[in-house]
Structures are given as C-alpha cells and as structure tokens.
C-alpha cells in the first residue's frame with residue numbers, strides 16, 4: 001500500500017476539539033483557545049480503537065481536567081527555560097551542551113507538555129535563527145553537543161534539517177534530536193530523511209535520536225518498522241519518557257515500556273518526573289510516589305534497561321537525579337547537584 005505523504009497527514013490532522021470529539025463520538029466541550037488541539041488522523045484512529053481512559057487517549061485527547069488545580073499550582077515555565085534563554089531558539093543551560101529550537105511546531109499537542117504554555121501555533125521554522133546559532137557556537141568553543149528540540153525538530157523539512165547539520169559540521173562532534181514524531185507521525189520518516197540521517201551519522205562522532213514515548217501501546221507495527229529504519233541509519237537511539245498519572249504510573253507499565261525500548265535497541269535514557277505545568281497538573285504525581293515506583297522498577301528490569309529518573313527543577317538548575325541512593329542512605333534527604341537540599345524535594 002502506498003505510504004501517506006507526511007505533509008498531507010500533517011495538513012489533514014484534527015485541529016480542534018470539536019472535530020476530534022466528533023470523530024471520537026465524545027459529547028463534551030473544551031476551550032481550545034486556552035490549550036490548542038492537534039492530533040494526526042492515523043493517531044486518532046489508534047486512540048479510538050484503544051478507547052477512553054487508555055494511555056493514548058489520556059495523552060492526546062483534551063479534557064477539562066486540564067483546568068482543575070492548574071490555575072493555582074501549575075507553572076508557565078516549569079523548568080526555568082527563561083533563565084537560560086539566549087533568543088533565536090538557543091537555550092544554554094549546561095556548559096558543553098546547548099539546546100537549539102528550530103521550530104515551535106509539533107506533530108501533536110501532548111496534553112501534558114512541559115512547554116504547553118510556551119509553544120506558539122505558528123509555522124515559523126528557522127527564519128534567521130541558524131546564523132545566530134553559528135555565531136554563538138563560534139564564540140563558545142566549550143559547546144560540544146547541540147541538541148535540537150522544539151516544538152519538534154522533525155517538523156522542519158529535510159532541506160532545512162540538512163542546512164542545520166551542515167552548519168554544525170566541524171563545529172561540534174555530537175548532535176542530538178529529541179522527537180515525538182516517530183510515535184505520532186511515523187510517515188515523516190521518509191526515504192529523504194533516512195538518507196539525510198545516514199549522512200549525519202557519518203558526519204558527526206555521535207548522532208543521537210532521543211525518541212519520546214510513554215507507553216508500550218504507542219508502538220504499533222508501522223511505528224516499530226520506522227524505528228528499525230532509523231536504527232539502520234547508524235544513529236544512536238535513546239529513550240525519553242515522562243512519568244504521567246493515569247498513563248504509566250505503575251511498575252508494570254514502565255517495565256513493559258522499557259522492555260519494548262530494549263527490544264528495538266533504544267538505549268534507556270531519561271524518565272522525567274512530571275513537571276508542575278499550568279494546564280497539566282492532572283498528570284502530576286508527588287515525588288515520593290514516583291520514587292517508590294522507580295525503586296520497584298529497578299528490581300524488575302535488568303541494569304541495561306533502567307533509565308535515569310530525573311527531575312528538572314523550576315529554578316532552571318537543570319536535570320537532577322530524582323532518585324539518589326546515597327541521600328536515602330544518609331537520612332532520606334535528596335540533594336541538588338550543588339549539594340544543597342532543594343525545595344523541590346520537600
């Protein structure tokens with residue numbers, strides 16, 4: 001069967017709760033002007049098949065729960081991006097790594113997104129940001145890795161992505177992409193992109209693709225086949241997941257997820273503790289609950305399948321281990337990476 005063109009799939013996606021709810025036979029109303037809706041049709045079919053309250057449904061179908069609690073306890077900028085933002089899509093938080101966001105557009109609107117309040121619904125891609133990135137890198141030789149984030153960088157065309165990689169070639173040895181696209185718009189992994197990734201894998205010491213998935217039920221055959229194709233380009237595949245209430249907050253769900261990653265040769269990387277996001281507090285769980293799940297997960301999985309469980313505090317200090325066996329041993333207090341007891345752990 002002829003594969004859908006990803007641009008057609010992107011154009012045909014459900015772009016309002018009204019359209020999506022109609023397709024799902026859902027008699028509800030949702031205020032899209034607060035938090036927009038975007039769900040590709042192929043994904044919507046899977047959501048409908050898996051049913052209400054399934055992990056897929058909870059992650060992508062808007063719910064009025066997004067307005068509960070959020071107003072009082074959620075944050076616009078839950079990980080302190082603003083503190084490290086340098087304009088032109090650059091965030092320089094860690095000395096030798098830099099985030100670059102070529103676009104604010106995503107292939108889906110995840111209801112739990114930590115950038116939920118920052119992402120604009122524009123289609124601005126690059127537009128002058130690349131020359132600013134090159135200038136910045138030339139004056140910061142300490143940067144060894146550029147991490148493309150967003151939005152989702154795979155929404156940029158193959159031509160634009162090639163421009164970015166060519167600008168980075170010879171400037172940094174490591175390049176990484178963080179993406180949700182293989183899981184929600186797998187047709188984006190077209191032959192042109194695979195060819196580009198083969199070139200990228202050859203052109204950098206390590207080219208990594210961190211694939212964002214939160215539940216084993218996101219992996220259907222089409223998705224799985226595309227991930228195998230990504231692997232064959234020579235890229236290092238990494239996992240990236242968020243612990244989410246009602247989606248994967250059980251030892252069984254996470255064990256299944258990490259064994260699925262392992263079966264596809266995706267290295268376990270980050271399991272994020274949920275951020276305190278305005279409009280997504282319905283996915284939030286307390287740190288003690290997350291730590292209890294993670295400690296049991298470590299008993300279930302072989303060491304090579306265990307991710308780092310981390311938290312990204314709102315003060316912008318960067319990723320910190322959410323599980324610290326040493327601090328548990330020495331009195332049960334978690335320390336931040338500067339050795340201070342952090343507010344976020346209380």
Ligand code: SF4
Nearest residue numbers: 106109110113151180
């Ligand atoms: S794809 Fe990533 S950035 Fe985009 S809405 Fe989902 S979690 Fe947020």
